[in-house]
Amino acid sequence: MNADITGHHAGPHAVVVGGGIAGLAAAHRLALAGHRVTLLEGDGRLGGKLLxxxxxxxxxxxxxxxxxxxxxEAVTLARTVGLGDRLQAPATTTASVWSRGELVPMPKxxxxxxxxxxxxxxxLLSAEGVHRIGTDLELPPTEIGEDIAIGAYVAARMGHEVVDRLVEPLLGGVYAGDAHRISMKAAVPALFEAARxxxxxxxxxxxxxxxxxATPADAAGAATGLGGSAFLGVRGGIGTLPGAVADAIRAAGGEILTGTPVTALVRTGATGWQVVTPHRTFDADAVVLATPAPAAAGLLxxxxxxxxxxxxxxxxxxxxxxxxxxxxxxxxxxxxSGFLVPPVDGHTIKASxxxxxKWQWVSDAAPDLFVLRTSVGRHGxxxxxxxxxxxxxxxSLKDLAAATxxxxxxxxxxxxxxxxxxxxYPVGHLARVARARAAVAALPGLRLAGAAYDGVGIPACVASAHRAADEIIGEFADEIIATSKRTDPGAGHSL
Structure with missing residues (x-):
């Protein structure tokens, strides 16, 4: 590869494997920092779970x-790639829980x-369930150690009913997992630290x-300019974010190839890598693996x-x-805006x-339609x-009829x-991830990013991408500065 192929950068060549939001965010960060960037995505489209x-x-x-x-992280990325004027707070955020056949407002x-x-x-809970929560104040402290399953811990302190009717459906919406297996340290870190x-x-x-x-919603609203909403959408869909990031990568000189699965990663010399695809091999100074964990494992x-x-x-x-x-x-x-469904009630859908x-842009585009969606599927x-x-x-229609x-x-x-x-994210997940990251970081110019590590939400994925990119940028900082001075003597100060 040379600068004529990837654009105007002549810095170290970074190959990003995976074109979901984490891979795109890493490639964007690297390109802006002066790396020549090639992003390889095995699928025919970019964006991963953003569609x-x-x-x-x-x-x-x-x-x-x-x-x-x-x-x-995600709001800043959206603004950086030109979507700031399309960010939109939900028109309503009041949700319900479909519990024991009734839609009950989500407790505050x-x-x-x-x-x-x-x-x-x-x-939402029975009188016995409400009473059981109060007994937490009478129990001796629980030793939670280095990590604990949030469902098991909350059930031991406040009873199973609050887990079944509230914790489980909320966590299920994020992880599609089982609260009795999910790591409290990974899923609710602030509560984990406080509980210790x-x-x-x-x-x-x-x-x-x-x-x-102490850092109220108003502060978040001031940062986004969109009031105090905890969540934001994008007019036209969050699924438009990957394309905007891809356009920014190309504008910064990066190359993006879809339909290009990576089949092998080969070490070359003391510091280099070869990234092998079915039709082409790329020489790279640095590689970010931003694929799902099993694919990264196969390459590592x-x-x-x-x-x-x-x-x-x-x-x-x-x-x-x-x-x-x-x-x-x-x-x-x-x-x-919809409702959550406790799995204990045995329905098919887990939310609607x-x-x-919820989104003004959806109703504006089709005022005569009412669009909703349900989700199905939990771990196992x-x-x-x-x-x-x-x-x-x-x-879905059967459950919707019964609920609404x-x-x-x-x-x-x-x-x-x-x-x-x-x-x-079962108990001990963050400790295992830390060990894996340390082993990978011992290899020059190789890093991991994506939903498998620090959180499944979009901001967490972007943060993991920026962490990986920044560590690589740090490794090659001297070379990038030297390259920029050779190509543009006045450019060094801006890096």
Whole structure:
């Protein structure tokens, strides 16, 4: 490879493997820092689990649909690539829980479903369940050690009902996992740290809430310029973000190749790499592996076997999104942005989002339609995701009718499957990831990024990408500065 192929940069050549949002963010960061960048994606499209689509002519996200706004990474990236004026807060954020056959408003004043006041969940839990939460104050402190499953810990302190009816559906929406397996340290780190120093879980929840009050939603709103919303969407869909980042990479001189799976990673000399694809081999000074963990493990096997073993052991859950469009005139009045479903009640769907009510851009584009989506699939429920499209639509309609009274037939439906889409974070996950990262970092110019490491949300993926890119930039800083001075004597100061 040379500068004529990849653009105007003549700096060290970085190859990014994987074109999801993490790979794109890493490539963007590296290109802006003066690296020659080549991004290789095995699929025919970029974006991974970010996918913009349409139903009955209405634009809609068929993958991730929002950004956590209280973390800056994803919002800043969106602004940097020109989407700042399209960021949009939800039109409504009031949600419900479909529990024991009733839609109950989501309680306020909780931390990932863990209440600070038993009275807040009185409408959702039985009288016994509410009473059990209060007994937390009478229990001796629980030793939680280096990590603990959040479901097991909360159940021991406050009872199983709060886990079944609130913690489980909230965590299931993020990880599609089992609260009794999910690492508290990884999934709810602020609560984990508070629980280590406070005698009761209630006191830990209050500590997290006080910390949040010290940096209120208004501060997040000031940072984004969009009020105090915890989440933001993008007009036209979060799925438009990958294309905007890709355009910025190309504008910075980077090369992006889709339909180009990487089959091997070969060490060359003391510091170099060869990235092998079916039709071409790329010489690289640095490589970022931004693929799902099993693919990264396959490429690392001969170079960092300990890291490969860790990554190969990361489990994934699959899910399906069923997007439905109805004539608005056929839909009864529905409250809020949607509802969560506790798995203990045995329904097929685990949540429903009223997209046309939650996002103004959806209803603006198709005012005569009401667009909603349901999600199906938790860890260990692969058979649900692989049901026929028509079965998933029928099951969704059955549950929607029972929950909301919606009995209309949709004018259009589409099913999007995300097979192996959500990495699982069991107890000890962060410690295992740290060991894998350390083993990889011992190899010059090689780093990991993506949803398998520090969080499955878009900001967490972007943060992992920036961490990987910044470490590589640090390794090659002297070379980049020297290159910039050779090509443009006045450019060195800007790096």
């Amino acid at each position: 913009a689509g349409e139903i009955a002519g209405a634009p809609v996200d068929l993958g991730a649909e929002s950004l956590l706004a209280r973390r800056p 004043g909780h931390v990932m479903g863990v209440p600070g006041d038993p009275a807040a969940v009185a409408g 120093v406070h005698p009761t879980l209630t006191a830990a929840v209050h500590a997290v809430q006080r910390a949040g009050a 096997g001969g170079h960092a076997p300990q890291a490969a073993a860790v990554l190969d052991g990361i489990d994934y859950a699959s899910m399906a999104l069923i997007t439905l469009a109805f004539r608005r005139s056929d839909v009864p009045a529905l409250a809020g 989002t009223f997209s046309g009510q 429920e692969e058979e649900q995701v692989h049901r026929e499209d028509s079965d998933l639509v029928a099951a 009274g919606l009995t209309a037939h949709p004018v259009a439906s589409t099913v999007t499957r995300w097979i192996g889409g959500l990495p699982q």
